[in-house]
Amino acid sequence: MATLSVPPVLSSPRDDAMQLFRAFKGLGTDTSAVINILAHRDAAQRSLIQHEYRTLYSEDLFKRLSSELTGSLETAVLFWMHDLPGRDAIIVRQALMINTMNLEAATEVICSRTPSQIQVFKQHYHAKFGIHLERDIESCASGDHKKLLLAYASMPRYEGREVDREMVVKDAKALYKAGEKKWGTDEKTFIHIFSERSAAHLAAVDSAYHDMYGNSLKKVIKKETSGHFEHALKTILLCSENPANYFAKVLHKAMKGMGTNDTALIRVIVTRTEIDMHYIKAEYLKKYKKTLNDAVHSETSGHYRAFLLALLGPNH
Structure with a gap:
């Protein structure tokens, strides 16, 4: 469930574009006006505003926002202006660029999306950057982490809730044999099962594994694997069971201790506002x-805080 609040009576995209233009005029920007409009429009409305702005002023709204805003607010607003798959494509592309490499962010986005979301954002990726996602993964990731990302990004998986109980038990046994039971780890088995099974199936495997061997798959992954490979497996597993809980943890980690990881904070709030932020907020409070x-x-602080809080909706 989304937390985006759109006014019951909306001004037209043309009016919004004109108000934004007024907010940019003169000395300094009326940033509050920019936030009040853009933080309360859905993806389709934001796209229409951009179209109207270009028609009226022969100027790209993205470029204008980029020149009027700064810092974390600029980053958050510019991400927000995209539709969901386009935004995922940009986040992953930036995360896989050599000079800004952030394999954790790329792994989070790829391994937390549904198969159909991945297919759409891969199309956007190719259309925007003229390169296939797999090619960028090839050149930036390595080892088992690379194998898992490539398999996960290209495998069509069932998205329904039904599971085959026999197959679940078989997979639980295979993972036990590939991990806890043997000296060393058979990573191939983990990659095969985690990249080819549906979310419902994986959640059932975790439950069966616990019943059969008294351990959670999360603990097994922690013990048997490490680094980006461990992070990818955990992301797939946790998102198969409860994506909201997973993202609540990512947000908590971003704000824990000294300093804030604004990149992670912006990434999660902006990408989940129109999907399941309502559930993430509930999980965060509970946890x-x-x-x-x-x-x-x-x-x-400041306008950056105001923008994120506007996306999060009422405080409960």
């Missing part, structure tokens, strides 16, 4: 006994 809004409020 950390603090509302996500309060956590974001204490870790951010």
Whole structure:
């Protein structure tokens, strides 16, 4: 469930474009006006505003926003202006660029998306950058992490809720044999099962594994693997069971300790606002006994804080 709040009576995209133009005029930008409009429009409306802005002023709204805003606010607003698959493509592309490499971010986006979301964002990736996602993974990732990402990004998986109980038990046994039971780890088996099975099936395998061997797959992954490969397996597993819980953890980690990881904070809030932020907020409160809004409020400031809180909706 999304947290985006769109006014019941909307001004037209043309009016929005004109208001934005007024907000940019003169000395300094009326940043509050920019936030009040853009943080309360869905992807389709944002696209229409951009179209109207170009028609009216022969100028690209992206470029204008980029020149008017700065810092974390600029990053967040520019990401927000894209539609969902286009945004995923840009985040992953940036994360796989040599000079800004962030394999954790690329892994998070690829391994937390559904097969149909991956297919669409791969098309956007190729259309935007003229290169296939797999080619970039090839050149940036390595070892078992690379094998898993390539398999996960290209395998069509069933997205329904039904599972084959026999297959579940078979997979639990195979993972036990490939991990806890043997000296060393058979990574191939983990890659095969984690990249080819549906989310519902993997969640059932985790439950069966626990019943059969008294251990959770998360603990097994932690013990048997490491680094980016471990992160990818954990992301796939946790998102198969409860994506909202997974993202609540990512947000908490981004705000924990000294300093804030604004890249992660922006990435999760902006990409999940129109999908399941309502559930993420509920998980966050349950897990950390603090509302996500309060956590974001204490870790951010100014217009940047105002924009993120506008996306998060009411504080509960």
